[in-house]
Amino acid sequence: MEKVQERLDLKELNELVTGSVREGFRHLTRLVEDYHAGANRFDQTGEALFLCRLENKIVGICGLNRDPYYGEGLAELEGFMYIEHIEGMVLGISLQGRF
Numbered sequence: 001m002e003k004v005q006e007r008l009d010l011k012e013l014n015e016l017v018t019g020s021v022r023e024g025f026r027h028l029t030r031l032v033e034d035y036h037a038g039a040n041r042f043d044q045t046g047e048a049l050f051l052c053r054l055e056n057k058i059v060g061i062c063g064l065n066r067d068p069y070y071g072e073g074l075a076e077l078e079g080f081m082y083i084e085h086i087e088g089m090v091l092g093i094s095l096q097g098r099f
Contacts, residue, residue, distance in 0.1 A: 001050060001053075002052075003048055004042070004051060006083075008035060008049065010035065010036060011017040012041045013028070015058070016058050016059070016060075017029060017032060024044070029072075031061070031063075032040070038060075040065070042063050044065075045066065046064070046066050047064055050063065
C-alpha cells in the first residue's frame with residue numbers, strides 16, 4: 001500500500017483499468033480521464049490517492065476526496081475503490097494512519 005506522492009503515472013494503470021472494464025466497472029476510466037484533465041488529482045487539503053501493489057504490479061486503487069458538504073478537513077472515500085481479483089488471495093485496504 002502506498003500513497004501517491006507525485007504525479008500518478010496513468011500508463012501504470014492500463015492493466016488495472018482494462019481488467020475493471022472487463023468486469024463491468026467503468027469508474028476507473030473516469031478516474032483516469034478526470035486525473036488527466038486535472039479535474040481530480042487528489043491534491044487538495046485532506047485528499048489522498050492510494051495504490052495497492054503486489055509484486056510491483058498495481059492491483060488496487062482508492063482515493064479520498066474532500067466532502068464540500070461537511071466542512072473543512074473532512075474527506076470521504078471516493079466511490080471508485082477497486083481491487084483486482086487474484087485467485088486464492090484476499091487483499092484489504094486500511095486507510096487508518098496513512099496520511
